[in-house]
Amino acid sequence: MSKTPIRLTVNGLPHEVAVEPRRTLADALRDDCGLTGTHLGCEHGVCGACTVLLDGEAVRACLHFAVQADSRAIRTVEGLAAPDGTLNPLQRAFWENHGLQCGFCTPGFLMLATWMLEQPGPVDEARLRHVLSSNLCRCTGYQNILTAVRAAAQELGKWAETAPA
Known part of the structure; x- marks a missing residue:
């Protein structure tokens, strides 16, 4: 061909x-x-x-x-990392919050979360869960992935606390 x-x-x-x-x-x-x-x-x-x-x-x-x-x-x-190898806030949050186990799904989650965090407006719990639900992970149970992205959003000033119902 x-x-x-x-x-x-x-x-x-x-x-x-x-x-x-x-x-x-x-x-x-x-x-x-x-x-x-x-x-x-x-x-x-x-x-x-x-x-x-x-x-x-x-x-x-x-x-x-x-x-x-x-x-x-x-x-x-x-x-995603700086040219000198310094991790960006999202990568660092995955590391610090154990947002990976085998690591196979991690690049996809990092890129999807990067996209979400670069969109205008804040991220709240509902949006976080909705967006990340489109990627699959067989190892982590998702909780640490959610925690990691939430931590990065907070560090970047993108997190919006949702009022309790």
């Missing part, structure tokens, strides 16, 4: 690759760009392990063809 040359900007860095039109963005990131933080779980868009930000929107990289990302900006989990 013939390959199509595409240009990707991943975590601020240019990548020129040639991909078969049927190749997914997740495969291109992993195999052609060498960024293995984007995990492939279900490969049907259900689990969320492959979540990346495409032009600022959270997307499932297993459901997008790489050619659809030509000339677009992509952020992956590798782009």
Whole structure:
């Protein structure tokens, strides 16, 4: 099958690759760009392990063809920490609040939570649970993931306490 040359900007860095039109963005990131933080779980868009930000929107990289990302900006989990390796507030909150066990789902949760925290307006408990319910984790029971994102939202001034009913 013939390959199509595409240009990707991943975590601020240019990548020129040639991909078969049927190749997914997740495969291109992993195999052609060498960024293995984007995990492939279900490969049907259900689990969320492959979540990346495409032009600022959270997307499932297993459901997008790489050619659809030509000339677009992509952020992956590798782009969250500072260049010197300093963890960002969300990554630090996952570490401090034990928001991971096996770590397979963690990149997808980090990218989805990054998207949510970058949206205008505050995050409350209902929004937190609604957004994060779209990703799956087989190990943690979700409580520490919720705690970690809540802590990061508080640190970033994005948390809105909800009034008790």
